[in-house]
Amino acid sequence: MEVRLKELSTRLGVPLRGDGESVVSRVAQLANADSRSLSFLGDSKYRDHLVHTRAGAVILKEADADLAKVAVLISENPYLTYARAACILYPAPSVVGGVHPSAVVDPSAQIDASAWIGPTAVVEAGAVVGARVFVGPGCILGEGVSVGDDSRLVARVTLCTGTQVGKRALIHPGAVIGREGFGFARDGSRWVRIPQIGRAVLGDDVEIGANTSVDRGAIENTVIGNGVKLDNHIQIGHNVVVGENTAVAANTGISGSTRIGRNCTIAGAVGMAGHLEIGDDVHFAGMAMVTRSFTQPGSYSSGIPAMPSGDWRRNVARFRHLDKLVRRVKQLEAAIEKMSEKKGRSES
Amino acid sequence: MEVRLKELSTRLGVPLRGDGESVVSRVAQLANADSRSLSFLGDSKYRDHLVHTRAGAVILKEADADLAKVAVLISENPYLTYARAACILYPAPSVVGGVHPSAVVDPSAQIDASAWIGPTAVVEAGAVVGARVFVGPGCILGEGVSVGDDSRLVARVTLCTGTQVGKRALIHPGAVIGREGFGFARDGSRWVRIPQIGRAVLGDDVEIGANTSVDRGAIENTVIGNGVKLDNHIQIGHNVVVGENTAVAANTGISGSTRIGRNCTIAGAVGMAGHLEIGDDVHFAGMAMVTRSFTQPGSYSSGIPAMPSGDWRRNVARFRHLDKLVRRVKQLEAAIEKMSEKKGRSES
Amino acid sequence: MEVRLKELSTRLGVPLRGDGESVVSRVAQLANADSRSLSFLGDSKYRDHLVHTRAGAVILKEADADLAKVAVLISENPYLTYARAACILYPAPSVVGGVHPSAVVDPSAQIDASAWIGPTAVVEAGAVVGARVFVGPGCILGEGVSVGDDSRLVARVTLCTGTQVGKRALIHPGAVIGREGFGFARDGSRWVRIPQIGRAVLGDDVEIGANTSVDRGAIENTVIGNGVKLDNHIQIGHNVVVGENTAVAANTGISGSTRIGRNCTIAGAVGMAGHLEIGDDVHFAGMAMVTRSFTQPGSYSSGIPAMPSGDWRRNVARFRHLDKLVRRVKQLEAAIEKMSEKKGRSES
Incomplete structure (x- = not known):
């Protein structure tokens, strides 16, 4: 997508210094940028790169603007402004409605005419697919699944029976949402499976990474709040609740019935026991071992960092x-x- | 499924106090139950919920029975009785034999007439599928795979060449059973791959979670015993042996050639080195780092629980x-x- | 595959003692071997097994040769010689070119005539598939993907838009290569997604395990070097660089922008923070928590091994x-x- 700098300045709501008629069409790092590239300086300690950059324009803070010899867009938060600019230069592909001939769609499924059901996808009975939803190749939507408007299932996503996905979701390949949770009662040395009656319910603007699993609830639902971002290889047990805008990095596991507040950040490979209560604005460092509730905002860590083996x-x-x-x-x-x-x- | 309380009492083998003609048709938590719901009180410390519940019937211990104002089913182990009751109210869907037209089945595969091969599933040469087996959408059964009677592959399960699955298995989406294990010999700085000749062999009544992997053996087989339950995102290396009725929670990894006994419980995100010997009735706490053999029954833990980062x-x-x-x-x-x-x- | 011992001796470049006309057709452990089996003794401490083995031939060190009553192949590194012998006895299946009728191939994709596109596979616009490539059932090759000669995608592999795979790759089921990385800028309590413009680029002779994910780069590429071996359930974040011949065991996670050198071995369930610099010949023990750069060769460990819970x-x-x-x-x-x-x- 080509954009004139003056248009970019207007749409991003940040002042431009330089030729507003210049055009950028891609993003690049300062060192590799050419005259068609938009770049940014997030951290002033790298400002020396400004001197030699050939970028068509650079998003930066006022304080760094003097060093640049190219057009600049002034922002108090260059990284956020860059994110928005990149969304303008690389818009999500528009969805053309239709069903690929190799897809298998149950006649009772309700597919919005503007939604796309890709090759080899399977949509089972009673599923509801909203407007402009993209269902990529190999996706499986089980019975009674619903997917809200403008959601994008990239490829090979599995939504098990009864799963609800909100609007503008982005779900990556290998994700498994709403499988029956891991629940057993002991009968001597044998295990008796407990039917899992709840659903997995995802709010709006949720992102789910590759090969991540969200189990459905045992009786009540598993709930992923609006704006939650889950990275790859994450395990969300049955009846977990994740509050709005909480972000979780890869390889983390959250055991059943744990409730996590809003605006938390949970780093990679964290392990959480079940039935815990985690408050709002709680931050866990990578590999934290969370064995009790943390209701107060703050940063929590655990583990022994690597050292020479001897x-x-x-x-x-x-x-x-x-x-x-x-x-x-x-x-x-x-x-x-x-x-x-x-x-x-x-x-x- | 609707059931009269007197029938439920008989089938569960537990005494009923209340109107045997009443009908329940679902399960619910005490607080949310209505007159058609069956509920249970597993832990007496929550017995206050009994006072206000509107459940059609509650499974509970004799000692808690007096507080309930509704019909009760008396059990020494309410949770186990609940599990069995839920299995009655929510029976596994019955399987209708057949092959979906979009499935690709090799002519040399032997599919029992009562088994179902779902949409876009692929069954390769020489595979054998038993009676009433459910092969969900997108599953792949490689060459020479066998699946025992009454097993259920929910969706998008991959059984690699030669994998054997016993009876009544339940395997969830994304599971990969029997991939060639990770085996190399060093040749200077290069790695020479060692062909993996063994199989992955699963006993009866095994459950495998979403996105879990069980590698096939290098020369001998990888063996998952009868009644073993594996949660999501578990890694089972080549030549591992897991004993009967052992249960493993999500994100755990077991390295090659480790042998685990019967009736063990292994919590989430445990890591086990290879070539270890773990006895029967061994219990590892979450995130345990298992670097040596534990042959004695008991509970073992490791790690540093999270604390304020400072x-x-x-x-x-x-x-x-x-x-x-x-x-x-x-x-x-x-x-x-x-x-x-x-x-x-x-x-x- | 049947091979005479004299031919094996020649092809492996190791001396034979015994009847060169004898034939072996499989590999087996010393204890289970029969006269058609090739076996090996890697570690002299198990040399007692030599006395009773009925193997057709045994690969072993000169010093152990006297104990064997069967034909022997003398090698300084029996394990490596065994690996090569097994590759001769169990050659990778040859690929027959063609496209299965159930596969969905975009007309703009370039598929070499000697490559195989398996059942229900999907190949999107502009993809390029090299000579003798095997694309197994259920694989998805996104737009603009390229796969080098002699690569093998076992089954259900997802290569997202723009991913480049070198020659002789082996990629296992559930792997997701090149999904858009996990990148957001904070906007108050909300997260703004940053389009991920880079690619995932894999060198030659790379192996990728089951359910492993390699994210594509944010601006520059994520790069997996020649000869790198990744086990199952590994997470490689955006812009990670993994040097040649580095091997990574299962369940490990490497956060964004970390650069790893050549010839490293990274054991299972290791967690690495982002933006680190790891030198050549660095070895991390299992479950190591890597929070800083390690530029010097050596072995590094962390964590508390399991002990009785009390x-x-x-x-x-x-x-x-x-x-x-x-x-x-x-x-x-x-x-x-x-x-x-x-x-x-x-x-x-």
Whole structure:
């Protein structure tokens, strides 16, 4: 998509310094940009790159503007402005309504005329597909599934029976939404499966990464709030609730019935036990092991960062006896205390 | 499915107090239940919910029965009885035999007439599909695969060449069973792939979660015992053996050639090294790091639970020098010892 | 495949002791081998198995050769020689060119006449598929994808728009290569998606495991070097670079923009933060938590290995106050120091 700088300035709501008639048609990093490229400087510590860039225009902060020899768009938050500019230069492909001849659509499914059902996709009985929805190749929409307007299932997405997806969702290949959760009752040494009656319900503007799974609820629903962003390989257990605009990075697992608040950020490979309560604005660092509720906003971490294996081996051997070490320190403290008292007495 | 309470009482083998002619047709939590709903009280600490529930009937322990104002089914293990009741109210859908016209079935495959091969499924040469098996949309059964009676492949399951699945399996979307394992010999800096000749062999009553992988063996087979339940996103390496009725929660990885006993429970995101021996009745807590064999029954844990990031940073910095700390404590102990001796001598 | 021992000896370049006219047709472990089986002894500590083996031939070190009563192939590296022998006995199936009638191939795609496009596969506009490429059932090749000669996409592989795969790749089911990376800019509490313009580019001789994801780059490409081997369930974030011949075990996650050197081995369930620099010949142990760059060759570890849950609970409770413990030890040291000085003074 080609855009004149003056139009970009208007649409982004940021002032332009430079030739408004110039055209940009792609984005690029400062070092690799050419005269048709839009670039940005997010962090002032890289401002030296401004001197040599050949970008057609650069989005940057007022304070960095003087160094640039090319057109600039001034923004207090260059990264956010860049994100919006990139959305203008690379608009989501428009959806042409229709059903590919190789798709298998149950006659009782309701497909909006503006929606696209791609090659080899399967849409089962009673499914409802909204306006301008893109159902990519190999997707499977189970019985009674609904997908809101303008959602995009890239390819090979599986929505199991009864799953509800809101508007403007973006769901990546391999995602499995609404499979029956992992619920069993013990009968001696055997496991008796508990039918999973709830659904998986996704709000609006949700993104689900590749090979991520959201299980459906046991009795009530599993709920993913509006604006939630889930990365790849995430496991969401049955009856989990994820609050609005919470973002979760790859490889994280959230066990059943845990409730997470709004605006949280959960880094990669975090593990959360079940039945926890996590408040709003809670941030977990990568690989955090979350075994209790955290209701207060804040940043929480855990784990032992990697170190040379020899050092690690020595320290871990000590960790195994940390409790004893503390007892030894207590004894030392008592001994010193006693000696000081004696000394005190003997000196007095 | 509608069931009269007297019939439910008989089929579950638990006594009923209340009107046996009443009908329930669904399950619900105590707080949300209506007169057509069956509910249960698993944990007596929530017994206050009994007072207000409008459930048609509640499964509970004798000791809690007095508080309920509705019909009750008395069980020593309400959760297990609930599981069985739910299986009655929500029976697995019956399978209608046939092959969807969009499925691709090799002429040499043997499909039982009572089995269903769903839309866009692919069944390759020599595969054998038992009675009443459900092969959902998008499933792929490779060459020489066999699937036992009454198994259910929900959708988009991949069974690679030679995989054997027992009876009454339940396999969820995205599962990949029997891919060639990850085996290489080093040739200088290059890796030479080792052909993986074994199979993945699953017993009866096995459940495999979404996006879970079970690799096939290098020479001998990878074996998943009867009644094993695997959650989502689990990695089972080549030549692993998992004993009967062991259950594994999501995101866990088990490295090649590790053997796990019967009736174990392995929580989420556990990591196991290869070539280990894990006994029967061993329980690993979430995120446990299993680097050696555990042959004795018991519960094992590892990891550092999350704490406020500032506290964590301070403590981790100390962990890096834990070995030195122990040496310092030893020196203190020696110093105190010496001082006590001197003092003892000087006092004597 | 049947092979005479004299031919095997020649092709492997290792000396034979025994009847060169004998034929082997499979591989087996020493204990289970019969006269048609080739076996190997990698580790001399298992040499007792040699006495009873009925193998047709055994690959072993010179030093172990005397114990065998069967034909032997002498190698300094029996495991590597075994790998090569197994590749001879179990050659990759040859590819017969063609397109299955159920596949959906865009007319603008360029498919080499010797390549196979399997049942229900989808090949979109502008894709290029090289000579002898095997595209298994259910694979999806997005717009503009290219796949190099002799590559094998086993089944249900998704290559998203623009992905480039080199020669002789082996990609397992459920892999998702080149999905748009996980990139957002914050706009108050909302997230604004950043279009991901880069590609995922895989070199030659790359292997990608089941359900593994490689995201495409934000602006520049994500790059997987020649000879890289990725196991199952691995997450590779946008703009990651993995150097030649590096091998990564299952369940590992590598966050965006991290660069990894050549010949590294990264064990299972490792987590790496983003924007790190990892040198050549770096080895991370399983579950390592990599939060900083490691540019020096070596072995690095982290984490607390599992222990009985009671011990763990006590030690972890102490870890929470490790910083305080160090302060207490410091105070003790100071007290002792002071007491020694006083004593010194009083004794002098």
